[in-house]
Amino acid sequence: MDLLEKLQILADSAKYDVACTSSGVDRGGVSGKLGNTISCGICHTFSSDGRCVSLLKVLMTNYCIYNCQYCVNRRTNDVPRTAFSPRELADLTINFYKRNYIEGLFLSSGIIKNPDYTCEKMIKVLQILRREYQFNGYIHVKAIPGADSALIEQLGILADRMSVNIELPSQQSLRTLAPDKSKESILTPMKQIRNRIYENSTEIVKYRYAPRFAPAGQSTQMIVGATPDTDYQILHLTEGLYKNYRLKRVFFSAYVPVADNPLLPSVDTKPPLLREHRLYQADWLLRFYGFEAKELLDEKNPNFNPLVDPKCNWALNHLELFPVEINTAPREMLLRIPGIGVASVKKILTARRTGTITFEGLRKIGAVLKRAQYFITCNGKLAQGLKITQDGMLRCLLSGGFEHSQENYEQLSLFSPAQVTQEDVRKCLTGQM
Known part of the structure; x- marks a missing residue:
């Protein structure tokens, strides 16, 4: 040979x-x-x-x-x-x-x-x-x-x-x-x-x-x-x-x-x-x-959700921790916000030493506001014009285009093990829970 x-x-x-x-x-x-x-x-x-x-x-x-x-x-x-x-x-x-x-x-x-x-x-x-x-x-x-x-x-x-x-x-x-x-x-x-x-x-x-x-x-x-x-x-x-x-x-x-x-x-x-x-x-x-x-993951939920990435899935199951104030939250919590990565956290920590961060500032830093907006506030305020609905939130968080093809998936399983209602989402994101 x-x-x-x-x-x-x-x-x-x-x-x-x-x-x-x-x-x-x-x-x-x-x-x-x-x-x-x-x-x-x-x-x-x-x-x-x-x-x-x-x-x-x-x-x-x-x-x-x-x-x-x-x-x-x-x-x-x-x-x-x-x-x-x-x-x-x-x-x-x-x-x-x-x-x-x-x-x-x-x-x-x-x-x-x-x-x-x-x-x-x-x-x-x-x-x-x-x-x-x-x-x-x-x-x-x-x-x-x-x-x-x-x-x-x-x-x-x-x-x-x-x-x-x-x-x-x-x-x-x-x-x-x-x-x-x-x-x-x-x-x-x-x-x-x-x-x-x-x-x-x-x-x-x-x-x-x-x-x-x-x-x-x-x-x-x-x-x-x-x-x-x-x-x-x-x-x-x-x-x-x-x-x-x-x-x-x-x-x-x-x-x-x-x-x-x-x-x-x-x-x-x-x-x-x-x-x-x-x-x-x-x-x-x-x-x-x-x-x-x-x-x-745990023994009750031993496999990852196919619809959303692990970080989003964790956030959806811990809505009681949100929203996070972007100008005061510690680094450890910033890293857990969907749509905000390690590089963006470094920029946020640097930028807020000299001024107040706004949603527009976050966009320029590189944060994915399509996801992050549901989990944060800037100066105690939600994103302007944000309509908090369960369906709208899910569409923004779904990955891989699954929102257009649901034959094999149950949308409600996103909030397993505990089901979260639209009112729960609104309360968590407005600081009422």
């Missing part, structure tokens, strides 16, 4: 892994080395300075000794198999880089022979790139669960970011769909990476030229929709991973049916893309808006 055929097979096999993220590393060019790494987006996205950057996203091999039922590369699946040699993949990466096709490498792999053998092959690729070609660009590598800790250490020294895919949200799901894997085998390298990153941060203070270990941190991925696990379970696991393992990102991948298996959704099931989107929105609230998982 020639190199192009290998690339087509192994790049296609890698498309189901979504754990690609901004680099988180600033490393300038060095004389005698090839390339640099700037804090920017990757995989066909845009950086803060407007550049479009991308990675070569590929598997080392799609041979795999495991038989994970949700994976296209599982042992029992009849697909074309191939593998790169370390030299082939390193040369391919450098040639693509020199032609300005890519700005880095995202390397994952199926498990061939055993985790240690696979990890050694991946280390060899990175050694050729870093030491022989003096490649100074961005590399994201997937750590292999079950590999020896010394091999994980070597990978971390050579890569910018590492990730260990947790794949499924519960031990029961892993036992059912991926019997060759265990929660412990996944969390052990994740814990090692966390500890080594922390140790490395102190080494750099003491020794100027201490080698960096995964300077862009670590991330993980969870598959959404392959198992009965609820959004409540997924979000609580996500929060725990951020707190206990100091992850940079948790990625969610809507399950794409690749197998006709009674344990999985049928092959004609559409990927739950809206559910994935809601989880990303909730993830953003956990990381930047000061929310906790228990505030967004």
